[in-house]
Amino acid sequence: MELHMMVLFVFCLVILFSNIIQGITGFAGTLIAMPFLLILVDLETAKQVLNALGIVGSLWIISKDHAFVRGDLLRKIIPTMGIGLAIGIICYNFFPKDVLMYLLPVFILFIGIKGLLESFMKSNKTRKKKNPIVNLLLLLGAGIVHGLFVSGGPLLVTFATKEIDNKREFRATLSVVWLVLNSLILIQSIIAKAITAQIATYMAISIIPLLFGIVIGGILLKKMSQVTFMHISYALLIFSGISLLI
Helix, strand or coil: CCCCHHHHHHHHHHHHHHHHHHHHHCCCHHHHHHHHHHHHCCHHHHHHHHHHHHHHHHHHHHHHHHHHCCHHHHHHHHHHHHHHHHHHHHHHHHCCHHHHHHHHHHHHHHHHHHHHHHHHHHHHCCCCCCCHHHHHHHHHHHHHHHHHHCCCHHHHHHHHCCCCCCHHHHHHHHHHHHHHHHHHHHHHHHHCCCCCHHHHHHHHHHHHHHHHHHHHHHHHHHHCCHHHHHHHHHHHHHHHHHHHHC
8 A cells, every 4th residue: 555645744743743742741642643643554553653663762862861760660660561561462462453443542531531630639739659559550551551552651650650750750761661662562573574664664754753753842841841741641642532432
């Protein structure tokens, strides 16, 4: 199937906008991009492209903010999410894609509504840490969802917001997580020969809007409130989930 210019143009706009959000929040870009990319391409193409771009974007953020990475949290996050990732990849290979296409918008809507409500309610509350069992389930679930849709960010954020105050630490630490997990998905995809010539073409074309988005997001991160953009991100997730359901 030939790549039409209008499809490519809209594809690049989605990548640009979603990575502006990714550059600010460190997690929401893939979930915002996925519903709109699924209007343009199939699930496998969207997943592989967003996974590869996640690696490039994470490398860019880490190169700028490596001093803000929280190594102590990475030692908690990566092993548990890694186990969940393996479970998610297995489920992705065996579950019917039609079923996954129904599960994704429901998941996006749930996370968007829950996150928006919590972000408004907790602004004046003292933050408290969850118990170890809840943390374990959050990280395991984040890994599973990431293996399915390359979109484990919201569940990881639910854990990370209890542990990280500084917005640059938050973004840099999450970027290391995505770099490691997305690299594992990429290696598995290469071994499974899941990356076709057309998918590789989409990946290459998307690099420029990705970098522009990350740079713009980084500038906005310094100038504007993280809380405001978290509100916007969750609202966009709700809109994306509704769009995909329709």
